[in-house]
Amino acid sequence: MVLLNRSLIVARFEFLKIVKRKQFLLITFGFPIFFLLIMAIPMMANLMVFDDDPDLKSIGYIDQTGLFNLSSKNTAGSQVIVSVKKINESIEFIQYTGNEEAEKAIISKTISSYIIIPDDYLQNGTIELYSTNSGFDFQEMELSAQLSEIIITTLLTDKVDDDTLGRIIEPVDMKLFTIDTVGDVKEKGISDIIGDFALPFITGMLLIITIFSASGYLLRGVAEEKETRVIEIILSSLTPRELLTGKIIGLGCVGLLQITIWISIGTMGSIYVLPVVIKPLVLLLAFVYFILGFLLFASIMAGVGAISGSMQEAQQLVGIFTFIAIAPMMFMQVLITKPDGAISTFLSLFPLTSPVAMMSRIAVSDVPVYQIAASILILIVSVYFVIILSSRLFRVGLLMYGKRPDIRTIVQYMR
């Protein structure tokens, strides 16, 4: 009772110390705003494009085959307008009879570029594009796709029926369906598809950011206490283990608060954007993985913080663990596309990566229950051993100032 009491005092102090900081408020509320802005800016830009009357872009052409009349196709084919709109412009084709005429038009800025359809076009399919632009132009690629459509239509009109012509231009429009375990078939909507990819990624990101910001606070806290020598005063009142327990509880609560705020903002946001439904069971598992993942990393950070001589040294030592923890993000594509493959299974069982990896797998596939259970069990066992190890390091490391103990000394402490 006494033990928990003191730990709770530490927890409360640590919690308030972080939560009252300006940086915490900035990260907690700034991150979702930043995220929304990244999502919103391209959307808004798109909307503005559709609202505006598109500028008309003029391109000259010289048709040496005499087969094509692009000017009339431009006004007749609505397809062209739509696809060109993507690049914020509409194209007007102006016919010229010779190169000189077209070049003059370019110099006088009547047109921005011109194409030549050579007389052997039907034999080898080459079309030449001349423009003042010397670099790579994305619009030129668009133009190529568009010309293809106009040329197909011109060449095949009257030779095939309209439906066939439509399929030649756009052969496949794939619709996706999923069959669940009881055999019900459901069409995959755009929100499902985005949910499949975005949800695991966002969950993974949130877990990583939260675990690392909270355990980062712990690392900084311990290193600061050592550096400023507060630790000696604190340790005259309570044991290193009580101190460690209190810190982990306090900073774990900071992490939980942060993730709750983010999920709330995210849920509110998603009501407007996408009807993505998060299942309560998934939420519960996310909670379990957060707690275990946090305990694991927090204990590692505490041990590292305790044996390092300064804040700077602590951060260097922690780098390696950060790298391992971020690994699932690098394998995100594998986790989403092959959620039941060997790499995904390994990552979701290995304790340093399992919280993020398993949450990602759960989001995209039905992970066998035994695997979830095994992954949680491995995590719990790892947490247990890391805490024991860390609190020993914590106990001895805290009072050693100036120099970091070498490997031999650390091993000695471990026994």
Place this chain on the structure above:
Amino acid sequence: MAIIELTDISKSYNDTQVINNISFSVNQGEIFGLLGPNGAGKTTILRMLLDIITSDSGSIKVFDSTPDYAAKDRIGYLPEERGLYKTTKITDHLVYLAQLKGIPKKQAQEKAEYLLRLIEMYEHKEKKVEELSKGMQQKIQFIAAIIHDPDIIVVDEPFSGLDPVNTKLIINILLEQKKAGKTIILSTHIMEQVQTLCDRILMINKGSVVLYDTVDRIRKKYRKNLKNNSVILEFDGSVDAFSGLDCIRKVIEHDTFVELILQDADDIQPLLEELIKRVEIIRFEQTTPSLNDIFIEIVEGGITE
């Protein structure tokens, strides 16, 4: 009555013997000085008393039992290696440290305000630690050690970094605490303070006890042991009076007195007899070695008790 009792305590770190079979006791209500050069093992002893580290062998008794929770709460500790959270308000700081000693929050707040007034820092109570000068931080650390009204106050180099005014303030608080029946363990290397403040001292060097007694008895004892061959003399007459006295090696003239350095300490009695005949003596004093002299002699000369 002994309130702290250490018996045959030894401690080593990685094959280095830091404390070597030390025994001593501290009586209730006394100011007990723990002295020794840097690295002698003072801090290690204090940490063991507070159960921050454990001894390899021997027994430690605080309040008649092994150091435990209840004991920790009744001890106030001002470590030599000390600091404060830079960005925390000083009142929050004091309340937190008091709470860790088992004091309820409200009571801790009242006590913090009382002590801040006592050390003349009440107007700074809303400030963050980093806004305070080093001396001010020292004073905050000091009251943090006594905020829970401990029965034993352990202070390690409490005056380092303090100006004379604040040193006096802290000394007065310590004397007040003594008057209230508290036991104080003072670890320092500044001997003048020990001489005036401490009832008894323990001096250690390289992890072993070299002196353990009352200050007066130690000085008396070392008056003979140390090669103390100088005499303070206040007199009516001329310095010429000393001519022809072979036992005087050197005469150092001060404003109102002279200091006579003799060839040998044994010459003091014969000198006095001779001087009485020559001048009118107002003061004749054999200087008693200060603790500082004894300390240096012991550390450099390797004297043991």
